Every structure is written in C-alpha cells, then in structure tokens.
Amino acid sequence: MKRDLLTIRDLTASEIRQLIDRAQRMKQEWSEGSLRPSLSRRILGLIFAKPSTRTRVSFEAAMYRLGGNCIFLTEKDSQISRSEPLADTARVLARYVDTIAVRTFAHRDVEELARFASIPVINGLTDDFHPCQVLSDLLTIQEKRGSLEALHVAWIGDGNNVAHSWINASARLGFTLSLACPPGHEPSNAVVEWAGKEGTGAVHITRDPREAVSSADVLYTDVWASMGQEAEAEERRKTFRDYQINDSLLAAAPSHALVLHCLPAHRGEEITEEVMEGPRSVVFDQAENRLYFQMALLDWVINRQD
Numbered sequence: 001m002k003r004d005l006l007t008i009r010d011l012t013a014s015e016i017r018q019l020i021d022r023a024q025r026m027k028q029e030w031s032e033g034s035l036r037p038s039l040s041r042r043i044l045g046l047i048f049a050k051p052s053t054r055t056r057v058s059f060e061a062a063m064y065r066l067g068g069n070c071i072f073l074t075e076k077d078s079q080i081s082r083s084e085p086l087a088d089t090a091r092v093l094a095r096y097v098d099t100i101a102v103r104t105f106a107h108r109d110v111e112e113l114a115r116f117a118s119i120p121v122i123n124g125l126t127d128d129f130h131p132c133q134v135l136s137d138l139l140t141i142q143e144k145r146g147s148l149e150a151l152h153v154a155w156i157g158d159g160n161n162v163a164h165s166w167i168n169a170s171a172r173l174g175f176t177l178s179l180a181c182p183p184g185h186e187p188s189n190a191v192v193e194w195a196g197k198e199g200t201g202a203v204h205i206t207r208d209p210r211e212a213v214s215s216a217d218v219l220y221t222d223v224w225a226s227m228g229q230e231a232e233a234e235e236r237r238k239t240f241r242d243y244q245i246n247d248s249l250l251a252a253a254p255s256h257a258l259v260l261h262c263l264p265a266h267r268g269e270e271i272t273e274e275v276m277e278g279p280r281s282v283v284f285d286q287a288e289n290r291l292y293f294q295m296a297l298l299d300w301v302i303n304r305q306d
C-alpha cells in the first residue's frame with residue numbers, strides 16, 4: 001500500500017523513529033562513500049506553487065545522490081494554472097513518476113492529489129503543515145542531544161504551519177512543547193484539540209516567551225509573516241515585537257538549550273544576528289539535515305515492499 005506524508009499524523013511513533021534513524025545512518029554512509037544508489041531509475045516529480053530553497057534543493061539533491069532523477073514544475077508552468085483538476089493531474093503524473101512532492105497554499109489540495117494519485121504524495125509545505133521540516137529537525141535534535149528522550153521544545157512566535165507540525169510531532173512522540181504566541185496568533189484549535197485527544201505529549205500555550213523557554217532544551221522560531229501573508233508583514237512586525245529570540249531570552253533558558261530556525265530567517269525580527277550566528281545556534285547543520293531526512297523519506301516511500 002502506498003504511504004503519503006501529508007502531516008506527521010500519517011506516521012506512527014515507531015515509523016518516525018525509524019525514519020530518523022535511517023536518515024542518520026544514510027548520512028553516515030554518504031560520508032563514508034558506502035551509500036547504495038537505492039533509487040536508481042526512479043523519478044521524483046515536484047510541483048511547487050511557492051518559492052523554496054531548502055525543500056526543493058534537498059529533495060532534488062537527495063534523489064540524485066540516490067541515483068534517481070527529478071522533474072520540477074511550478075504550478076504556473078503546468079495545466080493546473082489553467083484549471084485542470086487536481087484529480088486529473090494526480091492520475092496522469094502517477095503514470096510518469098514514482099512519487100510527488102508538493103508545495104502549495106491550501107492543505108486540501110495536497111489531500112486531493114493524494115486521494116487520486118496511486119503513488120506516494122509528500123507535503124513540501126502547505127499553509128497548515130510542514131511535516132518534512134519538523135521530522136528533519138528531530139534528526140538534528142537527536143544528533144546534537146544524543147536522544148529525543150524527555151525533550152522540551154519551546155516555540156516562539158506565530159502559531160503557523162511549522163508550529164502545527166511541531167504539535168503533531170509532540171503528540172506522536174510524547175515530548176513537551178511550549179508555544180509562546182501573541183493573542184490572535186495561536187495555533188489552530190483543531191490541531192491543538194487533536195493533540196489533546198490523540199497525543200501522548202504535553203502542549204502548553206502561553207503569551208510569555210520567558211515562561212516557554214525556562215526549562216526548554218530547544219528554542220525554535222520562524223518568520224512572523226509566512227508565504228502568502230506578505231500584506232500583513234508590517235502589522236505583524238508590531239504584534240510580534242516581544243516574540244524575538246535574542247540574548248535576553250536565551251539567558252532565560254537553560255544553558256544547554258540549542259536554537260533552531262527552519263530558515264529563511266529575518267534577522268532583527270524573529271531572531272537577532274547575534275543569536276543566529278552565536279554558539280547556541282545550529283541552524284545551518286539543521287538545514288543540512290533536510291538532505292538526509294529527504295533521502296530516508298524518499299527511500300522509504302518508494303522502496304516499501306508491502
């Protein structure tokens with residue numbers, strides 16, 4: 001049976017752990033020159049309606065390093081822009097390629113593609129979720145910290161797509177997640193309620209960034225205005241002023257705490273230059289790990305036997 005990755009809810013806790021371990025192993029094998037080209041003659045199709053540096057290049061590089069190929073389309077270069085139904089697009093692409101990675105606005109669009117494609121569909125970011133980002137961030141945390149046991153992550157800023165994926169991950173893996181968000185910018189109730197009902201983690205929402213970081217192992221932030229919210233950027237700069245990761249907030253966290261950011265970063269807004277370039281920041285190792293996580297994910301979805 002094909003497996004899609006539309007949100008982290010599509011995976012069990014044990015599958016998440018296996019994917020992270022597989023990514024760590026593939027990273028090691030790649031560095032030793034012993035990684036097998038397990039995706040030879042396989043093709044990844046990418047359909048992106050929003051800009052991307054990391055997600056696109058890490059997916060494409062992962063595919064090439066595993067011996068496969070990629071076909072990249074923007075929505076506007078395809079007939080989707082001329083109203084060809086997603087259901088038709090999905091059924092046609094499934095006859096040409098082995099898996100599809102999609103970056104778009106409405107989450108229901110990736111659900112629609114997945115419903116009609118007979119091949120795996122991977123969410124490369126929607127307005128609501130960014131699962132591949134958070135799964136590869138868990139690889140970074142496991143690598144830097146040694147394990148994911150008794151983890152406490154503090155999210156500072158907007159309750160956005162990346163925050164939603166953190167909530168899903170906390171629910172699945174059972175770690176503590178504190179989110180400090182300004183009023184009106186909390187994560188969606190539906191996502192939080194799902195975590196409360198189905199999850200094994202603890203999700204706390206507060207207005208106070210200092211409270212969120214006080215016992216955190218990881219401080220995490222993202223842009224104040226996500227793609228598609230450019231018109232609100234000025235207003236958001238005022239609303240989110242007190243939700244910046246800076247030296248003063250870092251001083252309120254335990255001395256071992258790491259700083260992560262999914263990037264791209266807006267220095268001087270959600271994070272200062274000092275913290276971004278400082279010794280606690282692992283943002284570029286974090287970006288690098290996107291590559292190894294995509295390798296593990298592509299290998300898993302394409303080479304599954306059942």
Ligand code: CP
Nearest residue numbers: 052053054055262263
């Ligand atoms: N973090 C991330 O998804 O970056 P891109 O938008 O560059 O893909």
Ligand code: NVA
Nearest residue numbers: 160222226227262263
């Ligand atoms: N929340 C951001 C993440 C970018 C990787 C956005 O959606 O623009």
